[in-house]
Amino acid sequence: MSGKMLMKGNIAIAEGAIDAGCRFYAGYPITPQNEIPEYMSKRMPEAGGVFMQAESELISINLVFGASVAGARSMTTSSSPGMSLMQEGISYMAGCELPGVIVNVMRGGPGLGNIAPSQSDYFQAVKPGHGDFRMITLAPSNIQEMYDFTFEAFDLADKYRNPVMILTDGLLGQMMETIELSRGRKPLNPRPASEWALTGAKGREPRKILSLLMKPGALEQHNYDLWKKYDEIKKSELRYEFNEKEKDYDCLIVAFGSVARTSKGVIAEGKDIKAALFRPVTLWPFPYAELREAAKKAKKVFVFEMNMGQMVEDVRLAVQDDSKVEFYGRPGGGLPSQEELLSFLRKKVK
Amino acid sequence: MTEKIMIAGSGGQGVLMLGLFLARVAAMEKKNATWLPAYGAEKRGGFSHCSVIISDEEIFSPMVENPDTLIVFDQRAYDSYKSRVKENTLVIQNSTLVKDDEALPGKKVKLPALEMANRLDLAKVMNVIMAGAYVAAKKVINAENAVEELKSSLGRKESGVIKKNIDAFKAGMEYAGKK
Amino acid sequence: MEKLIYGMPESLKNVSTTYCPGCSHSTVHKLIAEVIDELKVREKTIGVAPVGCAVFAYDFWNFDVTEAAHGRNQAVSAAIKRVLPDNVVFSYQGDGDLASIGMAETIHTANRGENITVIFINNTNYGMTGGQMAPTSLLGQVTTTSPKGRDAQHYGYPIKMLELLAPLEGVKYLERVKVTNAASVIKAKKAIKKAFENQINNTGFSMIEVLGSCPANWKKEPAEANRWVDEKMAEFYPLGVIKDAR
Structure with missing residues (x-):
């Protein structure tokens, strides 16, 4: 597929992920992002990856956590109420320095709200979860960017070993627009998972992935290290x-x-x-x-x-x-x- | 060139598909296009509505507030959107289900799309007839490309159905062309 | 000539654990390490440690281990196994983790029939946080949040996880064991080994519940705590194979 084509925003996200080498997707139904899990259920196995329909958004984000532990480029998508459930898992991913892409196709709130487009989760995206962490948040404005930013989000996540959020809304998720797919564009994989993922301690020392640091001063130091990384992101990834x-x-x-x-x-x-x-x-x-x-x-x-x-x-x-x-x-x-x-x-x- | 189209009717009339069809032909012609449906609970049974914008330039909001063309399938849709019609708005109305309204400004194409569809023995092609009328009345997208898109979108359907769709499209074009 | 018949398993690090005297965790850690050695899968094993007393298991086991958020172990384990189907993945969880906050994860992982091994340590309380009541606490059991003893009317009944999971199609093997004496430890090891073998043979979801002792929070001497497991716990939670559908 190349040249100009008409594509729905939600599908562009799915395609951007597949093209970036995402090989694990987990999601739970919620409007207005349902096209993504539906499409992934067909597309992901074709691409040789794993699709899982989670039984809640809590399970979605923790499946992504697990897939990331195992070194797969992984993604979940949801909409506002589901994103609240994922905050715990996102914090754990940040604490454990696990990459992953999280998409929020925002709808109206608070509570169950409605299914109309909204930008009411800005705070939640830029001030996420519990603990002192940050998450790169990209906000696409058209369908081309829904595809491009999702593609690039995987490289950013790997580069910094940090969750990356695509913050979009029901309008961009549901609308269709002409875009050009850059098939053949290669993801950079800036920091290969083989350097840190758990794949079995064959020919190397065992690895552990954790966010619990109980020794005096250890957690403080971990946070300083994270902030060094965040400062680097501020310098290099501002858009x-x-x-x-x-x-x-x-x-x-x-x-x-x-x-x-x-x-x-x-x-x-x-x-x-x-x-x-x-x-x-x-x-x-x-x-x-x-x-x-x-x-x-x-x-x-x-x-x-x-x-x-x-x-x-x-x-x-x-x-x-x-x-x-x-x-x-x-x-x-x-x-x-x-x-x-x-x-x-x-x-x-x- | 920027063409803003608003399409409205009821669920099952093919409102969203008509919009999608026009946007796809525009994409085929390397134009920019957007298609924005009313989605969710609204889409079941009741009111159906979508906005389509076709342009050579960057498209801003995909919401159409002041349409260049309003395509209405029934009276409820017409009543809901007639206030948006200005002097230079093209209105394509399904006269089988929309009462004539001389007071309304704008250039009008009134075609009995439902009757025409029933004559073709396929009520589902009502939206294709409306598409033909639009293509003929407003030469934003090319008729041959439209027929091509129609064929490719019906791809696996049996040949009788494809022929009926093409006949429907041409009937719509002819009807609008005569007016 | 000397023949070494018993030693430190390679799958255990040569360190002391931080568990309380009489706690069952260290025994079960060792059994798992021995099984993994015997099955020769140490280099492809990935363990998932729980939130709770066993969170530091990665400091004791000599293979890859990740933490998971409280209750989410089985979601994490399932995804690791899906991504790396040739590896051996197991989830190690306590009763607060598996039967309370992670109930949805437990039921759905089991129901999906994920080909993983779950080792479930049931010691009828939240150990690490100081002995609060768990869904598995026995009726009458005094805990820091049931000071007058658990009564069914106010707190509900203790939950039998294996019996709850048994009817699910995806569940292949369920056995309940204890580690209060040499004989029961040998039995427990056999069950654990079977649960790992099942995974290696692609049989599907297996879970072993170990009735664990928690002398510190139960406020009992280790020997007395073991007797309580033998007499009280095993009375309510019947030992043995609950399901074998291989």
Whole structure:
């Protein structure tokens, strides 16, 4: 398959994983991500990998934990309520320094919420689980990126031996869009699993994988080591989209994921307003310094989200001038339209 | 060129498939396209709706608010979306199930798609007839490519069914072409 | 000429364990190590250690071992086995882990018929956290969270895991053993060996429940604790083969 093709976001995630060499997938049904386990149940065995339908999201993430212990590139996907159940396992993976890719196709909350698109798990992604850990979080904005970012997430996970999250939503999961698959692109496998995975102590000393460190000072040191790694990630893996050509702006719009694409439409449509888009692509690490620089030229910084204000907290930390920051968001599956965002922008600019 | 299409009707009428079909032909023509369904509980039985955008440029939000073309299969869909119709909106309506409304602005193609489908003895091709009408009325995608896509999407169906689908598509095109 | 007839198994590290005097864990660790040596699979064995007293098992066993989150051992074990079907994978769990917080993982792993070996140490309490009541605590048993003794009306009844799992199609072998004296230790080793052999022969899910002693939390002398296993525990939890569907 090459050339332009129409693909559903959820399927693009599955294809990106398969192409990246993911050979273990576990998932539990929850809308709006069901296409992924359905598709994987057929595609994964074809690719010579293991598909397992877990009996809960707790089991999903711990199956991924086990597959990762055994050295397989592994993934699970879910949506918001399921992601809450996975927090324990994600923390263990971070503590044990196990790679793995976790996809959250967000829906409305809290509680059972609804099945409409939402961005209400931003906090949970960038401030995950229990314990002092971080997780690289990539936020795709179109179906091409659903494929590309999932592909790249496996290399990032292996490179840093850390869980990586794809944070997307029901809109991107359910919509179809033309994309080009880069079949033949080779995953880098930057840190082969053979160096650390448990495969049996043949011709080497036994290995152990653990996150319990009871000796005085041992856990503190482990955390310092993790933070050294996180600092490296901050330096090397930061991603954002900011059109440098658009120097001439007095409004800066900050949005991620599906709201970022709507924001591009707002800028294209609102020719009367000089606006530019700053889109964080990695939500952790967050591009604080780059956003601060971009915000200097702006009279106003607008933050658009599908929640009641989560990323805006990081934007405020970056901008360091609360009087500049304006927020517009809709919770519970409300989809801000291009018109709606543009009229908010016009009202605030005037 | 950016064409925003809104398609609405009821479950079982082939609303989502029609949208998918148009987006696939656009992909075949190396255009950018998006298809966004209303999904979940909504899709069972009741209301059915999807947005399709076809463009030579980057597509922003996949949600269609102000359609260039509105394709409606029944009265409920029509009533729900008629407020979106502007002077230059193309409305393709299934006149078997949608009452005529002279007060509405926009350019209209009214075709009795359900009747035409019944005449072909295959009610399921109603959406293919609507597709033919769209392709003829708004030359955004090429008719030959559309027939190609129709054939490939029906791939394994028996030849009689494929022929009926192609006949349905052509009937829709002819009907809209005459108007 | 001297002939060595008993020594340290290669699958055990030459270190002292950290278990309390009289605790069954060290005995069972050794039995597992001996079985793995005898089956010559040390170099392809992957153990999954539980949250609980046996979490440090990786410091005592001389083969690859991973930790798992509390209760999740069998999910972790199943995935390792699926990825590495030629390796030998076993899950080592206590009763809080296997029968309480990990009940769903236990039932579904068993029901899927995963080709793994589970060694289940039932000592009727949460040992590491200080002797709280477990789902397996006997009626009348005094624990730190059942100070007046477990009564069924308030706490429910103790749970028999093997009998619960026996009807599941995917489950092939279930046996309950104890390690309170030489004879029972020999019997326990045979059962453990069978459970590993089953995996090597692709028979499917096998689980051995060991009635374990916990003198420290039971507040009994080791000998007295063993008597309690023999008399009280074995009375409620019948010893022997519960299911053999090979």
